[in-house]
Amino acid sequence: MDSPAARRFHRSLYLSLALACVTLGYAEWLFLPDTLAFSIPVTLSLIAAYRIEGRWSLSLQAANFVGAVIVV
Numbered sequence: 001m002d003s004p005a006a007r008r009f010h011r012s013l014y015l016s017l018a019l020a021c022v023t024l025g026y027a028e029w030l031f032l033p034d035t036l037a038f039s040i041p042v043t044l045s046l047i048a049a050y051r052i053e054g055r056w057s058l059s060l061q062a063a064n065f066v067g068a069v070i071v072v
Contacts, residue, residue, distance in 0.1 A: 002054070014050040018043050 025039025058066065
Protein backbone atom coordinates (compact mmCIF):
# COMPACT_ATOMS: atom_id res chain seq x y z
CA MET A 1 0.00 0.00 0.00
CA ASP A 2 1.14 3.54 -0.64
CA SER A 3 2.41 5.70 2.14
CA PRO A 4 0.06 8.36 3.53
CA ALA A 5 2.21 11.09 1.99
CA ALA A 6 1.93 9.49 -1.47
CA ARG A 7 -1.84 9.17 -1.13
CA ARG A 8 -2.14 12.81 -0.11
CA PHE A 9 0.04 13.83 -3.04
CA HIS A 10 -2.07 11.87 -5.54
CA ARG A 11 -5.28 13.21 -4.01
CA SER A 12 -4.04 16.81 -4.25
CA LEU A 13 -2.86 16.25 -7.84
CA TYR A 14 -6.22 14.92 -9.00
CA LEU A 15 -8.11 17.52 -6.99
CA SER A 16 -6.14 20.37 -8.54
CA LEU A 17 -6.66 18.93 -12.05
CA ALA A 18 -10.40 18.56 -11.46
CA LEU A 19 -10.64 22.06 -10.02
CA ALA A 20 -8.75 23.47 -13.01
CA CYS A 21 -11.12 21.69 -15.38
CA VAL A 22 -14.21 22.97 -13.57
CA THR A 23 -12.96 26.55 -13.37
CA LEU A 24 -11.94 26.55 -17.04
CA GLY A 25 -15.37 25.27 -17.99
CA TYR A 26 -17.00 27.94 -15.86
CA ALA A 27 -14.79 30.71 -17.25
CA GLU A 28 -15.57 29.75 -20.84
CA TRP A 29 -19.26 29.11 -20.23
CA LEU A 30 -20.45 32.55 -21.36
CA PHE A 31 -18.43 32.45 -24.59
CA LEU A 32 -18.76 28.75 -25.41
CA PRO A 33 -21.77 27.18 -23.63
CA ASP A 34 -20.88 23.72 -24.93
CA THR A 35 -17.65 23.75 -22.94
CA LEU A 36 -19.58 22.62 -19.89
CA ALA A 37 -20.56 19.48 -21.76
CA PHE A 38 -16.86 18.61 -22.02
CA SER A 39 -15.69 19.70 -18.59
CA ILE A 40 -18.15 17.47 -16.72
CA PRO A 41 -17.07 14.19 -18.41
CA VAL A 42 -13.41 15.15 -18.03
CA THR A 43 -13.92 15.80 -14.32
CA LEU A 44 -15.76 12.49 -13.92
CA SER A 45 -12.98 10.67 -15.76
CA LEU A 46 -10.42 12.24 -13.39
CA ILE A 47 -12.44 10.93 -10.45
CA ALA A 48 -12.53 7.48 -12.04
CA ALA A 49 -8.79 7.63 -12.74
CA TYR A 50 -8.11 8.49 -9.11
CA ARG A 51 -10.22 5.58 -7.91
CA ILE A 52 -8.58 2.97 -10.15
CA GLU A 53 -5.00 4.29 -10.07
CA GLY A 54 -2.40 1.66 -9.35
CA ARG A 55 -4.59 -1.36 -10.09
CA TRP A 56 -2.89 -2.09 -13.40
CA SER A 57 -0.47 -0.54 -15.83
CA LEU A 58 0.47 -0.91 -19.47
CA SER A 59 3.63 -2.64 -20.54
CA LEU A 60 6.18 -0.53 -22.38
CA GLN A 61 5.26 -2.08 -25.74
CA ALA A 62 1.52 -1.52 -25.16
CA ALA A 63 2.12 2.08 -24.09
CA ASN A 64 4.12 2.72 -27.27
CA PHE A 65 1.31 1.21 -29.34
CA VAL A 66 -1.32 3.39 -27.65
CA GLY A 67 0.88 6.43 -28.22
CA ALA A 68 1.22 5.56 -31.90
CA VAL A 69 -2.56 5.18 -32.23
CA ILE A 70 -3.07 8.59 -30.60
CA VAL A 71 -0.56 10.18 -32.99
CA VAL A 72 -2.27 8.68 -36.03
